[in-house]
Amino acid sequence: MSEEKKYETRSVKRLNTPKLTSAYQKEWFMGLRKRIEAGEPFGFVGANTPMEILQAMDIPFVVNQWWTAICAAKQMGPRFYDLLEQAGYRNDICSYCSAAYACSLDPKPEEGPWGGLPHPTLLICAESCSSGIKIEELMTEAFGAEAFRIHHYHQDVIKDNWWELSCDNWEELVGKKRIDFYENELRLLISFLEQKTGHRLDLNRLIETLNNVNEQETYYRMTRDLIAKTVPAPVTVTDTVNAVMQAQWHRGTRWGVEMAKSLYEEVKELVDKGIPAVPNEKIRLLWIGRGLWFNLAFYQHFEEKYGAAFIWTMYLGIAADGYIRHNVEENPIRSLASRFCFLEDILHVPPFNSQWFVKEARNNQIDGVVFLVPENCMNNGDFSYNIIKSLEDAGFPVCVLRADPADSKKWNQENMVAAVEELIENRIIPRKS
Amino acid sequence: MGIRSCAENSLAFRELKWAFDNKRKAISKMMDSGKKTVWMMGDDVPEEVILAAGMLPVRLCGYYGPRPNADKYLEISFGAYWRGLFEAIMNDEYKGMMDFLVLSNSSDIIQKLYYYLLELKRMEPERRLPVIEYVDYSLFTKDFRSQEHNVSETKEFIAKVEGWCGSKISDGDLADAIKVLNEYKKALRAFSALRYGKDSRVTGSEAITAIVGSFYFDKAKATELIKNLTKEAESWPKVEAVRVLYTGSMQETAEVYELMEAAGLNVVTEDKLFGDRYADRDTDPTIPPARAIASRYINRFPSSERAFIKERAGFIPERIKEVGAEGMVIFMNHNDESYIWDFPKQRDVLKKMGIQTLMIEDQYYPLKDKEELSRRFASFARTVKGGQI
Numbered sequence A: 001m002s003e004e005k006k007y008e009t010r011s012v013k014r015l016n017t018p019k020l021t022s023a024y025q026k027e028w029f030m031g032l033r034k035r036i037e038a039g040e041p042f043g044f045v046g047a048n049t050p051m052e053i054l055q056a057m058d059i060p061f062v063v064n065q066w067w068t069a070i071c072a073a074k075q076m077g078p079r080f081y082d083l084l085e086q087a088g089y090r091n092d093i094c095s096y097c098s099a100a101y102a103c104s105l106d107p108k109p110e111e112g113p114w115g116g117l118p119h120p121t122l123l124i125c126a127e128s129c130s131s132g133i134k135i136e137e138l139m140t141e142a143f144g145a146e147a148f149r150i151h152h153y154h155q156d157v158i159k160d161n162w163w164e165l166s167c168d169n170w171e172e173l174v175g176k177k178r179i180d181f182y183e184n185e186l187r188l189l190i191s192f193l194e195q196k197t198g199h200r201l202d203l204n205r206l207i208e209t210l211n212n213v214n215e216q217e218t219y220y221r222m223t224r225d226l227i228a229k230t231v232p233a234p235v236t237v238t239d240t241v242n243a244v245m246q247a248q249w250h251r252g253t254r255w256g257v258e259m260a261k262s263l264y265e266e267v268k269e270l271v272d273k274g275i276p277a278v279p280n281e282k283i284r285l286l287w288i289g290r291g292l293w294f295n296l297a298f299y300q301h302f303e304e305k306y307g308a309a310f311i312w313t314m315y316l317g318i319a320a321d322g323y324i325r326h327n328v329e330e331n332p333i334r335s336l337a338s339r340f341c342f343l344e345d346i347l348h349v350p351p352f353n354s355q356w357f358v359k360e361a362r363n364n365q366i367d368g369v370v371f372l373v374p375e376n377c378m379n380n381g382d383f384s385y386n387i388i389k390s391l392e393d394a395g396f397p398v399c400v401l402r403a404d405p406a407d408s409k410k411w412n413q414e415n416m417v418a419a420v421e422e423l424i425e426n427r428i429i430p431r432k433s
Numbered sequence B: 001m002g003i004r005s006c007a008e009n010s011l012a013f014r015e016l017k018w019a020f021d022n023k024r025k026a027i028s029k030m031m032d033s034g035k036k037t038v039w040m041m042g043d044d045v046p047e048e049v050i051l052a053a054g055m056l057p058v059r060l061c062g063y064y065g066p067r068p069n070a071d072k073y074l075e076i077s078f079g080a081y082w083r084g085l086f087e088a089i090m091n092d093e094y095k096g097m098m099d100f101l102v103l104s105n106s107s108d109i110i111q112k113l114y115y116y117l118l119e120l121k122r123m124e125p126e127r128r129l130p131v132i133e134y135v136d137y138s139l140f141t142k143d144f145r146s147q148e149h150n151v152s153e154t155k156e157f158i159a160k161v162e163g164w165c166g167s168k169i170s171d172g173d174l175a176d177a178i179k180v181l182n183e184y185k186k187a188l189r190a191f192s193a194l195r196y197g198k199d200s201r202v203t204g205s206e207a208i209t210a211i212v213g214s215f216y217f218d219k220a221k222a223t224e225l226i227k228n229l230t231k232e233a234e235s236w237p238k239v240e241a242v243r244v245l246y247t248g249s250m251q252e253t254a255e256v257y258e259l260m261e262a263a264g265l266n267v268v269t270e271d272k273l274f275g276d277r278y279a280d281r282d283t284d285p286t287i288p289p290a291r292a293i294a295s296r297y298i299n300r301f302p303s304s305e306r307a308f309i310k311e312r313a314g315f316i317p318e319r320i321k322e323v324g325a326e327g328m329v330i331f332m333n334h335n336d337e338s339y340i341w342d343f344p345k346q347r348d349v350l351k352k353m354g355i356q357t358l359m360i361e362d363q364y365y366p367l368k369d370k371e372e373l374s375r376r377f378a379s380f381a382r383t384v385k386g387g388q389i
Ligand code: SF4
Pocket: A093, A094, A095, A096, A097, A129, A130, A131, A132, A133, A135, A376, A377, A378, A379, A380
């Protein structure tokens, strides 16, 4: 276990849905172990891969980056990253994508989160960055799994206000060439999975899954909108991140829909009853970047002293805007392709990212933005200059935190608190008064 | 070592070195022909097509001076090499000289730079950035999907360039360009052969100067210069130093090689475009040109940015044997360190062959601590000579 913390890392829980999703997640994971022991296939996938296919084929899977989040939340990052170093790699780069590989090097894997990560039999990776592909190669070998790599090409169509096109006019948004290609990739992936697992893809089930996804994400959209227009906000990000991430993992199932609905209803009830998350809310903050899973309490740190509440992260934001695709029935595989060949662009490609952050900051009545730039990701390039400039030109001051979002050992609480306080005291409060 | 008097006395070498040291002037001279320039950033821009169109392919080299634009616009994840390339586009060094700029999918960072430049064009039209294009070859997986994709990508690029030059590019035009480039690469390979083995006649810094210098001449002239140089270099004195293969961040200047040479090491090959990788394999003249071009880029020796660990762990030892290297140096700029994921496997294979490796990490431009680097190079040279593992 890691060294004793000098600051509180556990957030205060206000809602019931996150408790339900956490409990289910843990139980599902225990069940997973049994399924794998009984010889079922087990997928390990990147966050940018179309999990809906595995869901519809009833192939259980774990998501790489979300596994990192779990390791981080359980304060196990440092243990794993040291294993990487001992094996001749480094303990300070690519932490966000290498936790699972590090787990495979653990001489006592059962001490990992929830009894450790069972060995996947299948890896599905979408080409993202060189290091990511290499890490996946190492994992494939370490787990003795078989891998399918989805090729991915660049976005050559640049459109303003992508969110106005993504639900209905996704062909126009993504462009024919790119979507044709990705659709073909998905067809190959399905054949690969059918052959390797003996499970078949029932198209009716896929359509049902995709319709469930639309329903689930529509609840997220309603929740996001409700939070956006309610001042003071009914919930903050610590109430929503886990509930959203865990249910997104099971996206497309009825359980996923139920959890999204339950989150919405809980938030709605708080709004109806006029119960705010931070009663003295004076400042609304937006967080850009990967979640600070090992220190969710950080998001609550500024509530008492300044009435400053973090009310937005990409987790609920992308769920609300990034996934919904109508007209599923016509060609379900194509609609899914349109989702995944664009998903990463939302965060990483200008001006999709900058325009969206500005829109979200406006709609959510944000006063300031905290932008976590991962220090140890060589693929980090969202044109943050442009994001910061766009936000500041639109009247939203931004503070940048450079940190490792997965490894708690490298977190400097004092400096990070000081940076956010500086933003609040010198750039937000003077504007408001 | 460094650049020796035998090289300095060679006319061909002097000309090549002039271009290496004065890229802007050399490019201006090439532009006297009146041809439109197509600048290439990344290892995998099909130069053959540009040449066939009667346009002037120009290899973008980074800017080695203050880099205020890179500091302003790029995140810290962009290592020193990438910062130099970006600066060279944004500052005044080549102002008014770029008609078109083509980037290739040779690294994740180039793709990012492509998006950034597109956006900068929108944000700051007063900059007058050139027309920007991207060649998205699939290079990691070399399966049929990648091959098919790359052929169609080549055809699309041909169509794009036809639009730029305003006329059709025929298979005959492409075949001619392929022939010219094959000649040039063949000459470069013959020159590089003098770097290899116990009888190595050329130092790494001489080699990089000549190879990179030749990029900044018209191809026929470059071929001739390299051929002349090769004839002369055959009788240069042998280089007495520990022979190493260089991998890691691209070196566009001779600075790091010279430091290595001063410490008793000599780079006899590198798997980098600014070096031996440029000349790796011909474009097959016997198959239809678009397919031949696509095949060449996918089959060249694997770069760390676009190849699997396993492929690299197979290639590096082979290459070491081929060139008679005694060690491998991997030198990485800060945040240009994806090589780290390749390294342990390579190190293990090489160890079995009795080949030693040196890994240098976290480097910047300008170099922060040359003395420390020299010390590490010298100690590596001693270890290799001592035969200890
Ligand atoms: S460079 Fe970044 S995205 Fe790529 S593997 Fe490393 S942490 Fe992940």
